[in-house]
Amino acid sequence: MSTKVHQLVDGNGLPLVVLLTAGQAGDSPMFLPLMEHLKVARAAGRPRTRPDLVRGHKAYSSRAIRAHLRDRKIIAVIPVPDDQKGHRLRRGSAGGRPPNFDADTYRGRNVIERRYCDLKQWRGLATRYDKHALTYRAAVVLNAVIAWTRHLSDMP
Template sequence: MSTKVHQLVDGHGLPLVIALSAGQAGDSPALLPLLGHLQVARPAGRPRTRPDALRGDKAYSSRAIRAHLRARGIKAVIPEPADQAGHRKRRGSRGGRPPAFDPDDYRGRNVVERSFNQLKQWRGLATRFDKLAIVYRAAVVLNAVISWTRHLSDTL
């Protein structure tokens, strides 16, 4: 009985899209719905729905995710897990090339980890006291609103 928080964050670690799933569910199935809800407003014109790059850990390394990102023109900065590399190498020339990976760009993924660490500083979020998922999600959204307010405020 746990809940997993999924977030898309910007380069400053500020949440853009938030979703919840069951604690035993995997991370990668939640990525495509999160990307579907991504909309960043611009001063003029339509909102932006496609990030320049997506930095994720090895849990997001799948053919389906990489194909989706490639089709949308999003650079995938996701390391290849050892088991996938082994399967690819075992297939020989039919296994294909290894996916492109930029380790220097991947260092920027710590912004995501710091965002989750900041989220877990709230005792109620870290321990999941709320019985209803909608109440728990409301607390996560409130945390995001406070983060954005601190970032946009010129008095703090």
């Protein structure tokens, strides 16, 4: 009876891609569809579909996601969960090296958390009053449009 909002945001906390899933669905399977929908327009040429780096939550720490990012030459700044560390250490030398993690760069992930806090400031979104997912998604997209309008506005 709940809905989970998945977003890709830029460095300013402005949403680029918004997807919804059922509340019981996992976060990790939604990463690849989010990346497929990413298209940032340029002044000239094709839209950009490859960010420089991805700051992600521990839920996005999987071999498939890291391999996808590595194949596209995107820097992954995703911490490794403790259970994955334990599995790797128990395997000994067969466990391989731990993935690179830059803690200083990861501190910038608070921009993503602030975006979700702004989203939850709308009571209708925080409590999920809407019966249909389409209506709920429209409210989430409207929230994103307002965030972009405020960013692009020349008025304080």
